[in-house]
Amino acid sequence: MALKEQIAQRTTTYKTVLNPEELIITDGALQALYIALASICSPGDIVAVESPCVFSVLEILRVQQLRVVEVPVDIRQGFDVDLLKKASQKMNIKAVIVTPNFHNPTGSLLSDEQKQYLHALAIEQGIPLIENDIYGDLHFSGHRPINIKSLDESGLVLTCSSYSKSLAPGIRLGWLSAGKFFKKAEQIKYALGSTVSPIYQETITKLISSTSYDRHVRLFRNQLASQYYHTQNLINRFFPESTVMSKPTGGSNLWVQMDRKLDMQLFYKLCEETGIRFTPGYTFSFSKAYDQFFRLVFSDKYSAARENALKIAGDTAAKLIGI
Ligand SMILES: Cc1ncc(COP(=O)(O)O)c(C=O)c1O
Structure with missing residues (x-):
């Protein structure tokens, strides 16, 4: 067909x-x-x-x-x-x-x-x-x-x-x-x-x-779900308490709001140096409404290096807001 x-x-x-x-x-x-x-x-x-x-x-x-x-x-x-x-x-x-x-x-x-x-x-x-x-x-x-x-x-x-x-x-x-x-x-x-x-x-x-596509999607959905929960745990563990996350029930994107005191430009710069790149919130609007947000895509499997980079990002955010 x-x-x-x-x-x-x-x-x-x-x-x-x-x-x-x-x-x-x-x-x-x-x-x-x-x-x-x-x-x-x-x-x-x-x-x-x-x-x-x-x-x-x-x-x-x-x-x-x-x-x-x-x-x-x-x-x-x-x-x-x-x-x-x-x-x-x-x-x-x-x-x-x-x-x-x-x-x-x-x-x-x-x-x-x-x-x-x-x-x-x-x-x-x-x-x-x-x-x-x-x-x-x-x-x-x-x-x-x-x-x-x-x-x-x-x-x-x-x-x-x-x-x-x-x-x-x-x-x-x-x-x-x-x-x-x-x-x-x-x-x-x-x-x-x-x-x-x-x-x-x-x-x-x-x-x-x-049935190939259905089989693939079933596995991929499970993988995405477990990577999302893993990401959520990592952020809960390593990021400042004031961090707010969306709670997706599907897809591959997480929307994260950082403390309003955090200098986001400096945060992105320091994160890039440690090998993790977020999509800055300001790219998601013609306004300045999302300057304190970033998007995290969790479709790729985690490596130890990536987990560590996320830990360093959390520590960096904590340091920059003085905790
Ligand atoms: C909401 C949304 N629409 C469209 C696209 C692009 O889709 P495609 O690669 O099929 O052009 C993306 C990719 O990031 C997306 O997130």
């Missing part, structure tokens, strides 16, 4: 059967997001985006000359739909970008009720919803969370994903389920002139049409 049919019919992991006729195969999730935005918006339009938001997505917004309203993501509850509602009553929001399942960087998961509420709001206000489901397969336990696409019959929800988080970053293959924007999205894809390597297409088709 062809790649689009295979992706569309993955009913074991996607609660909905996607329509293969509205699928576009892309060079990763970022390209899918680029195409989704360009299908809906023109320069100067306002887009509501989750905050904090991964830098590469902010770059797409900047390159497409879109104006941004940042909607906070709570580290436990996820995207604040009430605040989006308030913003949408005050300004003409052209699209919303949201990662309901294991948002990067907080790892938060939007409940089914909040997904329904967000979907209902999008329908009521006629705002297209661009859903990034790149981490959806990576739940630590229980069932795969639903995506908002599975609630939608209007065509206003555009869902994108890829295999770069669940299989390997080097596999440049993603997809966009473009809803009623399919025709425009397809034109933009052609205009970009890029093609997805037939080798990747064949590899993914083989993996997802057999």
